[in-house]
Amino acid sequence: MGEETVVIRLPAETVKRTPGPDDTVMMRLPETGPKKPPAADDTVVISKVPGDLKPTEKAGRKRPVGDDTVIIRLPGNNKDTGRKRSVGDDTVIIRLPGTGKPKTPGSTPRKRPVTDDTVIIRLPQTPKKTPVIAGRATVDRRSVGDETVVIRLPSTPKPEPKPTGPVDLGYAPWVLALSSLGVVLVALSYGGGRHESTWAMTAYWIGQIIVFTPVVFRLLSRLAGVAESFLLVIGLATNQYMLKWMYSPDQFRFPDELQHWMATTLITESGQLFRPNQALPPAVHFPGLAEMGAAVSGLTGLSVTASGTIVAGVAHLIFVGMLFAAVLRGSNSPAMAGVACVTYATAMHYLFFNSMFLYQTAALPFFMLTVWAHRRWRTGGGRKFVAIAIAGIAMTTVSHHVTAFALVATLGLLALTEVVLEKPRPWVTLALPAVAATLVACWIGFVAQDVVAYLEAPIDSLRASLNQMFGDSSEPATVTPPVPVVQLAVQGAGLLGLLILFLAVARDMLLRKDRDAWRWAALVGGGVFFAGNGARFLGSGGPEIAGRLSTFTYVPMSIIAAIAIVYAVQLIPPKDESGRRWLSAPPPGLSVTTGRRLAGQVYLGTALITVLMIGARTGGWPPVSALLPGPYLPAAYERSVDAFGVDAAYWQAATLPHGTRVGGDITAVALSSTYGRMDPVREVGELFYADQWTAEQDDRARGLGLAYLVVDERLSDDLPPNDAYFQNDPMAGRLTEPIPASDLTKFDRINGISRLYDNGHVRIYQMGVS
Amino acid sequence: MNAARAGALAGVTVASGAAVLAGPLAASVPGGLLLAFVLPGLAITEAMFRPGRLDIGVVERLVLIPALSLAVLVLGGLGLWAVGGSLNQAGWLSIAAAVALIATGVAVARPRIAPAAGAAESATRISTAAGATPRPGSKWRLSRRRLFRDVLPLTLALALISGIGWWSFTDSERTYDTAVVTLSATPPGAVDADGNRSVQVTATGLDAGRGPYRLVLSGTAGAELSEHRLTPDTAGEWSGRVSVPGTERVTMDLFRDGETAAFRTVIIAAAQ
Known part of the structure; x- marks a missing residue:
C-alpha cells in the first residue's frame, strides 16, 4: 500500500472576499482498506475565516470556545498529537492560523504572511524536514502557488498502537456534577408536589433544564472525545433514570x-x-x-x-x-x-x-x-x-x-x-x-x-x-380534550x-x-x-x-x-x-x-x-396535570395509587379466591389484578354511570361475569386528567363533570348486592345473590 | 486470556456464588448483581474477543458485558425451564455461574486453538471508532489534576444523587404511610338450620386511643339486631364471627367511642 496523503486546498479568492460558507479547506483521506466506510468518514471541509480580513475581531474580541479550531480525524494515528485527545479517540484538534496562542506547545501552526493563504499545520514532535515516521502524520510539502498543504499520513501497514494514557474524561465529570444539581432540584420538586407546595412546578422545570442542557451544550461543542462523550451520555441517562425512579421511589x-x-x-x-x-x-x-x-x-x-x-x-x-x-x-x-x-x-x-x-x-x-x-x-x-x-x-x-x-x-x-x-x-x-x-x-x-x-x-x-x-361511520366521535x-x-x-x-x-x-x-x-x-x-x-x-x-x-x-x-x-x-x-x-x-x-x-x-x-x-x-407526584387524583395512574387502594387489593388477595372476576376504574382493576390476584373486568363504566340500577345493569353485570366491584368514592371529587375513568370508558372524551356521588353510592341500596369491604374511600361490593 | 486473569474471573464467580447461597444481604446483593450483570457477559466477551485485538472498542465492550449477561439469564432460563428445571435461586445461580466458568475456560483455551498468530493479526482491523485499548502497562494514576478534574466532581455527583435518592425514597414512603382503618366481612356462608349465616368480620387499623369501638348490626327495616364492643389488639386489629339472619339485609356499622355516625359500614345482602 502506498502512503496516504491529505491535501488541503484553499480557495484562491479568499483574500478578496468576506468570509462565508465557501471559505473552506477540504481534506480527503484516501481509503486505507478494502472495507473502509464510505468517504463521508474521511473527508473534512474546514471553514476558515481569513484572519487578515478581521483585524478588529482578532485583536479586540474574545473568541468563543472552539473558535477556528478544526477537528480532524486521522485514521490509524494514535500518537498524542493534538491539543486535546482522549483514549480511544483519534481526533486531533488543530488550531488554524490567526487564532492566537496555541494551547498546546506541541501543536504549532507557523505564522504566515498576510497575503499568503497557505496553511501549514505542524503536528507535534514532527521535525520540519524528516522522513515520514510510521504512525505519525507529517506536513510534507507546501506549494504556495496552488495554496495547497499536503499532509502525508503514515503508510500501511500501520504500526502497533502506542500505549495510551489514562482515560481523558475532559469536562464530563464537572458537567455531570452540574447535571446532578438538576436531579436534586427535580427531586425536591417531587417532594414539594407530594406536599402540594406552590414552588414545586417552577423547581421542576429549572431542574429538568439543568439536568439536560449542560450535557447537550458540551456534546454539541464537538470538543469531547469518545470517553468524555460516552460518560456524558451514560451520566445523563443515569440522571434521567433517577428522575423517573424518584417520581415513585417506594x-x-x-x-x-x-x-x-x-x-x-x-x-x-x-x-x-x-x-x-x-x-x-x-x-x-x-x-x-x-x-x-x-x-x-x-x-x-x-x-x-x-x-x-x-x-x-x-x-x-x-x-x-x-x-x-x-x-x-x-x-x-x-x-x-x-x-x-x-x-x-x-x-x-x-x-x-x-x-x-x-x-x-x-x-x-x-x-x-x-x-x-x-x-x-x-x-x-x-x-x-x-x-x-x-x-x-x-x-x-x-x-x-x-x-x-x-x-x-x-x-x-x-x-x-x-x-x-x-x-x-x-x-x-x-x-x-x-x-x-x-x-x-x-x-x-x-x-x-x-x-x-x-x-x-x-x-x-x-x-x-x-x-x-x-x-361515513355513524359511531359518535370521541372528543379529544384541547391541548x-x-x-x-x-x-x-x-x-x-x-x-x-x-x-x-x-x-x-x-x-x-x-x-x-x-x-x-x-x-x-x-x-x-x-x-x-x-x-x-x-x-x-x-x-x-x-x-x-x-x-x-x-x-x-x-x-x-x-x-x-x-x-x-x-x-x-x-x-x-x-x-x-x-x-x-x-x-x-x-x-x-x-x-x-x-x-x-x-x-x-x-x-x-x-x-x-x-x-x-x-x-x-x-x-402535564400529573408531572409531579401528589395527593390522590381519580383515574390518574400513578397519582391514583395510594394506601387505600393498595389495602383494598391486599384484602382481595387475602379473602377472595384468586382469579375471581373483579371490576372497577382504571386504578382499581390495576391493583386488583396485581396485588389482589384477581381477574380484572375493565368494561364496567356503564354500571358506574347509570343513576339507577335496573335490569339492564343487572344483565350487563351478569354478562361480564362480574363477581365483585371496587368503587372509590373519590371518583366523584374530580374529572380524570386523561378524560376517562375506565378502560374502554363509554364516556371517554365526553366527560364534563365528575361522576355524581349518588351514582357511586347507589350500590348500597341494591338488595342483592353486599358491601363487604370499606376503608373510608374504597368499597368492595359482592355482586349478585349472596 | 492469561491464566491469572482467568483464575481471578473464576474466583470471583465462585465467591459471588457462595455469597448468594450463604451470605447475608450485604454479601448476596453485590454477589448477585455481579452474577446477573457482569460475570457471564465478561467471560463471554473475553472468549469472543481476545484482549489485545482491536476489533471491539472499549465502549462496545462495556455495553456488551451487561447485555450478554442478561441474555444468558433469559435464554438460559428458557433452556432450564424447557428441560424441566426450576427457576429458583439455585437455578439462576447455576445458569450464571456455569456460563461464566465455561466461557472463562473457552477464553483460556482459545489462543491454543486459534489460527496462527500472523493470520490472526492480518485479520485485525484497527478502527478509529473502536479506539485503542489501553495496554496493561498504562496505569491510571491519581494526580492532583485528575483528583480535581475527575474524582472530585464525580464523587460530588454520586453523593448528590445518592443523598437525594435516599431522601426522596423516605419522603415518598412517609407521605404514603397513611393509617387505613377498614371494616370487612368475608362472603357469607350458607344459611344454617336456624336460618342464620355466619360471617367473619374484621376491623383493622383501629387506634386504641379512639376506642372502645362499637359494631352495631341492624336488619332490613333498620331495627338494631345486636351490638358488639370491639377491643383491638396491639396491632389495632379485631376479628370475630357474627351470626346474621339469612332472610334479612344486615347492615354492620362501626362507631368510634362517643360518636353517633358510623365511620365504616359493611352490608350483607339477604340470602335468596
Whole structure:
C-alpha cells in the first residue's frame, strides 16, 4: 500500500472576499482498506475565516470556545498529537492560523504572511524536514502557488498502537456534577408536589433544564472525545433514570409496571415460566423482563420491586450505550454519537415508557444490540457479530412483540437499502432480516398465539378512527380534550426544527448523490417518524400510538438530526453561479464549522434540543396535570395509587379466591389484578354511570361475569386528567363533570348486592345473590 | 486470556456464588448483581474477543458485558425451564455461574486453538471508532489534576444523587404511610338450620386511643339486631364471627367511642 496523503486546498479568492460558507479547506483521506466506510468518514471541509480580513475581531474580541479550531480525524494515528485527545479517540484538534496562542506547545501552526493563504499545520514532535515516521502524520510539502498543504499520513501497514494514557474524561465529570444539581432540584420538586407546595412546578422545570442542557451544550461543542462523550451520555441517562425512579421511589404505581411486577412475582413464587397472568395475559409469552427481574431477585435476595427497578435501569443504560456504540461505529464521530443520544433522549416516551419496568424496556437494548451487531457484521466484523445479532434477535423476540416486529422492519430496511445502493448486490445482507422474521413468526405461531388477538384491538381502534375521519361511520366521535396552546407551541417548534433538519439532510444527500446505505436507511426511518406523528390526530388513542411508534422511528430521526447538527448541513444553501439556491451543489465532503458559526450552532442546537426535551416532558408521560407526584387524583395512574387502594387489593388477595372476576376504574382493576390476584373486568363504566340500577345493569353485570366491584368514592371529587375513568370508558372524551356521588353510592341500596369491604374511600361490593 | 486473569474471573464467580447461597444481604446483593450483570457477559466477551485485538472498542465492550449477561439469564432460563428445571435461586445461580466458568475456560483455551498468530493479526482491523485499548502497562494514576478534574466532581455527583435518592425514597414512603382503618366481612356462608349465616368480620387499623369501638348490626327495616364492643389488639386489629339472619339485609356499622355516625359500614345482602 502506498502512503496516504491529505491535501488541503484553499480557495484562491479568499483574500478578496468576506468570509462565508465557501471559505473552506477540504481534506480527503484516501481509503486505507478494502472495507473502509464510505468517504463521508474521511473527508473534512474546514471553514476558515481569513484572519487578515478581521483585524478588529482578532485583536479586540474574545473568541468563543472552539473558535477556528478544526477537528480532524486521522485514521490509524494514535500518537498524542493534538491539543486535546482522549483514549480511544483519534481526533486531533488543530488550531488554524490567526487564532492566537496555541494551547498546546506541541501543536504549532507557523505564522504566515498576510497575503499568503497557505496553511501549514505542524503536528507535534514532527521535525520540519524528516522522513515520514510510521504512525505519525507529517506536513510534507507546501506549494504556495496552488495554496495547497499536503499532509502525508503514515503508510500501511500501520504500526502497533502506542500505549495510551489514562482515560481523558475532559469536562464530563464537572458537567455531570452540574447535571446532578438538576436531579436534586427535580427531586425536591417531587417532594414539594407530594406536599402540594406552590414552588414545586417552577423547581421542576429549572431542574429538568439543568439536568439536560449542560450535557447537550458540551456534546454539541464537538470538543469531547469518545470517553468524555460516552460518560456524558451514560451520566445523563443515569440522571434521567433517577428522575423517573424518584417520581415513585417506594413502589411501582404505573399499571403496566404493576402488571410486570405480577409476572415477575409469579416466576419467583413458582419457579416456572408461562404461568397465567390475568393482569396482562400476552406478557406471559414474552417472559424476558420477568425472567431478568426474577433472576436478580433470586440472586440478590432483594424484593421484586427493588430488582425490577435495577433491571429497568440497567436495561435503559444498555440501550443508550448501544445507541451510542452503533452511531459511533457508523459515523466515527463521538460528537455524532453523543448528539444522536441526547436527541433521542427527547423522545416522547424515553423518560417513562422506555425506562419503566415494562417488557419493552427489556427488549429495546437487544433491538439496538442487533442493529449494532448487524452494522459490525456488514463492515467486516466477522461471524461473531452474526452470532451476537442472532442472540439479540432471540432476546428481542422473547421479550416484546412490538419491538420484535420493529426489529424485523429495521433489519429489513437496512438490508434493502444496502441491496439497492451497493453493487454488486450484497444479497447476503438479507440473511439477518430473514432470520429475524422466521424467529418472530415461529415464536408467535407456536408460543405466543394470543398476541394476535391482543394486537387486533389497537388496530381496530385505529381503523375506527380512520373510519370516523374519512368514512361515513355513524359511531359518535370521541372528543379529544384541547391541548394547551403553550404545549402545542413547544411541541410544534421542536417538530418543525426536526423537519427542517430532516429536509436539509435529505436535500444534501440527494444532491450529493449519497450512496451510503445506512444514511439512506436513517433517512427513510426519519420519514416514517414524521408519518407516524400523523397518527396523533387519529382519535383518542392517536397520541399513544404515535408515541409508541416514535420509540423506534425516533432512533433514525435522532441520527439524521445529529448529522445535520454536527456536520453543519446547510439549512439555507447559498446561491451557486447559476443563481440556484435549493439545487446548488453542496460543498464536497462533510463540513466542520469553526469560529462564530460553530458557536452559533452550539447555542442554536442546544436551544433546539432543549425545546424538544421540554416538548417531550409536556407531551409525554406523565401528563402535564400529573408531572409531579401528589395527593390522590381519580383515574390518574400513578397519582391514583395510594394506601387505600393498595389495602383494598391486599384484602382481595387475602379473602377472595384468586382469579375471581373483579371490576372497577382504571386504578382499581390495576391493583386488583396485581396485588389482589384477581381477574380484572375493565368494561364496567356503564354500571358506574347509570343513576339507577335496573335490569339492564343487572344483565350487563351478569354478562361480564362480574363477581365483585371496587368503587372509590373519590371518583366523584374530580374529572380524570386523561378524560376517562375506565378502560374502554363509554364516556371517554365526553366527560364534563365528575361522576355524581349518588351514582357511586347507589350500590348500597341494591338488595342483592353486599358491601363487604370499606376503608373510608374504597368499597368492595359482592355482586349478585349472596 | 492469561491464566491469572482467568483464575481471578473464576474466583470471583465462585465467591459471588457462595455469597448468594450463604451470605447475608450485604454479601448476596453485590454477589448477585455481579452474577446477573457482569460475570457471564465478561467471560463471554473475553472468549469472543481476545484482549489485545482491536476489533471491539472499549465502549462496545462495556455495553456488551451487561447485555450478554442478561441474555444468558433469559435464554438460559428458557433452556432450564424447557428441560424441566426450576427457576429458583439455585437455578439462576447455576445458569450464571456455569456460563461464566465455561466461557472463562473457552477464553483460556482459545489462543491454543486459534489460527496462527500472523493470520490472526492480518485479520485485525484497527478502527478509529473502536479506539485503542489501553495496554496493561498504562496505569491510571491519581494526580492532583485528575483528583480535581475527575474524582472530585464525580464523587460530588454520586453523593448528590445518592443523598437525594435516599431522601426522596423516605419522603415518598412517609407521605404514603397513611393509617387505613377498614371494616370487612368475608362472603357469607350458607344459611344454617336456624336460618342464620355466619360471617367473619374484621376491623383493622383501629387506634386504641379512639376506642372502645362499637359494631352495631341492624336488619332490613333498620331495627338494631345486636351490638358488639370491639377491643383491638396491639396491632389495632379485631376479628370475630357474627351470626346474621339469612332472610334479612344486615347492615354492620362501626362507631368510634362517643360518636353517633358510623365511620365504616359493611352490608350483607339477604340470602335468596
